[in-house]
Amino acid sequence: MILVGRYRSPFTRRVAISLRVLGIEYEHLPYTAWSQLESVRAVNPVGRVPALVLDSGEALFDSTAILDYIDQLVGPGRALVPAAGPERRRVLRVTACALGALEKVVAALYEHTMHPPAKVHAPWLAHNENQARSGLRWLDSIAGSPWLAGDAMTQADITTVVTYDFARIVNAPLIPDGRYPTLDALASRLSEHPAFVATYPAAEVDQANPSLQEVPCEAERGAEGAR
Numbered sequence: 001m002i003l004v005g006r007y008r009s010p011f012t013r014r015v016a017i018s019l020r021v022l023g024i025e026y027e028h029l030p031y032t033a034w035s036q037l038e039s040v041r042a043v044n045p046v047g048r049v050p051a052l053v054l055d056s057g058e059a060l061f062d063s064t065a066i067l068d069y070i071d072q073l074v075g076p077g078r079a080l081v082p083a084a085g086p087e088r089r090r091v092l093r094v095t096a097c098a099l100g101a102l103e104k105v106v107a108a109l110y111e112h113t114m115h116p117p118a119k120v121h122a123p124w125l126a127h128n129e130n131q132a133r134s135g136l137r138w139l140d141s142i143a144g145s146p147w148l149a150g151d152a153m154t155q156a157d158i159t160t161v162v163t164y165d166f167a168r169i170v171n172a173p174l175i176p177d178g179r180y181p182t183l184d185a186l187a188s189r190l191s192e193h194p195a196f197v198a199t200y201p202a203a204e205v206d207q208a209n210p211s212l213q214e215v216p217c218e219a220e221r222g223a224e225g226a227r
């Protein structure tokens, strides 16, 4: 199977990490939905990453549908979202919060990068950042055992840490030192996990040296961009 999308896309990264955690081999095509839009449209009519192209040629998108397929592939005993019951509800609830916060971080980033500075609408930017903060606060507050839901790593942990890493990369002021101690601890622990190390966006940026301007969702903001 082929995973289409750069790891700088957090939606792509959560799929890549899940594939690696489950030991599913894949080929990686690090296309961006911006300068390589036609190649991305060939596998997703909406032109967004990630897509997963199966050996049969069937293309799956978006990240939630792909993760559902991967879980079905490995079966209920290894799936990253439990098959039923309160365990499933908890993993879905936490994952939904992490994904919602991620979408808000992306919306705030687009407000910055897709408009000229004079057209940035400060109230909409603040709204999105506040929604993201609220989601992160809740995620930080629910921590129990080493994992966010249950006694093993689930999709809740993967999507939460991908969101946290992404927020720190593109909008460091959203994550002041010490504000989210539980998320800090979880992200720091998983930063040593091979699946998280291999997909960390900075490593990919170094290898590919892409133009940061043309890929807002997937771009890193340097010090001059930080507020």
Ligand SMILES: N[C@@H](CCC(=O)N[C@@H](CS)C(=O)NCC(=O)O)C(=O)O
Residues within 6 Å of the ligand: 008, 009, 010, 011, 033, 034, 047, 048, 049, 050, 062, 063, 064, 217, 218
């Ligand atoms: N809901 C989608 C979101 C995917 C998404 O927004 N991907 C971004 C990259 S981070 C993209 O391709 N953006 C291009 C665009 O929106 O035109 C998913 O979970 O896969």
